[in-house]
Amino acid sequence: MNLKTVVSDIGIGIASLLFPNICLICEERISSSVLVCDGCWGKLKPNSEEVIRSKNIPENLDSVYPVFEFTDEIQTIIHNMKYAGRRSLARELGRRVAWHIPAGFINSDAVLVPIPLFPVKRRERGYNQAELIAQGIAEFVDIPINTKLIKRVKNTVTQTHLDAQQRHENMQNAFAIADASMLNSIRSIVLVDDVFTTGATMNAAATVLKAADVENIKALTVAAPI
Numbered sequence: 001m002n003l004k005t006v007v008s009d010i011g012i013g014i015a016s017l018l019f020p021n022i023c024l025i026c027e028e029r030i031s032s033s034v035l036v037c038d039g040c041w042g043k044l045k046p047n048s049e050e051v052i053r054s055k056n057i058p059e060n061l062d063s064v065y066p067v068f069e070f071t072d073e074i075q076t077i078i079h080n081m082k083y084a085g086r087r088s089l090a091r092e093l094g095r096r097v098a099w100h101i102p103a104g105f106i107n108s109d110a111v112l113v114p115i116p117l118f119p120v121k122r123r124e125r126g127y128n129q130a131e132l133i134a135q136g137i138a139e140f141v142d143i144p145i146n147t148k149l150i151k152r153v154k155n156t157v158t159q160t161h162l163d164a165q166q167r168h169e170n171m172q173n174a175f176a177i178a179d180a181s182m183l184n185s186i187r188s189i190v191l192v193d194d195v196f197t198t199g200a201t202m203n204a205a206a207t208v209l210k211a212a213d214v215e216n217i218k219a220l221t222v223a224a225p226i
């Protein structure tokens with residue numbers, strides 16, 4: 001071991017003492033560059049078929065599938081993914097979503113369409129978490145991702161404090177077809193987003209796609225509040 005390596009190792013050692021990596025959920029120390037420990041990832045609980053069936057399906061969607069229960073763990077992960085710049089969480093969530101997609105949910109001719117952000121919001125955040133989730137899904141499911149078909153044309157206000165009717169009004173005309181030439185070859189779409197609440201966002205996107213004669217539109221999300 002030469003002097004340079006020793007100094008470098010000491011530097012890393014001091015850095016890890018000063019800035020230990022701790023799990024965002026349980027705050028246990030974990031190995032570098034990982035944000036959530038294996039134990040906490042393992043605590044994510046897939047929704048039962050009964051819960052999935054109980055979800056209200058908005059009029060322009062053929063089915064909805066929120067994969068995980070809306071636990072404290074998932075809320076912490078989603079919050080950090082969206083508002084704290086922790087983009088690696090999105091891809092990992094996508095991988096874990098992929099493991100729980102039921103057989104037959106994704107049609108063989110389907111494409112994944114992540115719900116787009118309004119361009120200003122995307123620039124501010126630096127990424128679209130729905131797109132990263134879709135990339136994680138596509139690592140395990142052989143399905144193309146399309147980020148060019150639809151666009152967000154309305155800078156909608158945050159929906160956290162809105163009721164179902166207000167969410168519906170907020171999302172009206174929020175999306176448009178961005179590239180109609182793609183529609184010829186697309187008959188089946190799986191919309192991807194982080195959270196399915198009232199379904200107003202998914203339904204607004206599905207509305208423009210149904211109007212453009214897409215036959216089958218499903219929604220796949222990480223979680224849904226009960």
Ligand SMILES: [Zn+2]
Nearest residue numbers: 023026037040
């Ligand atoms: Zn943990």
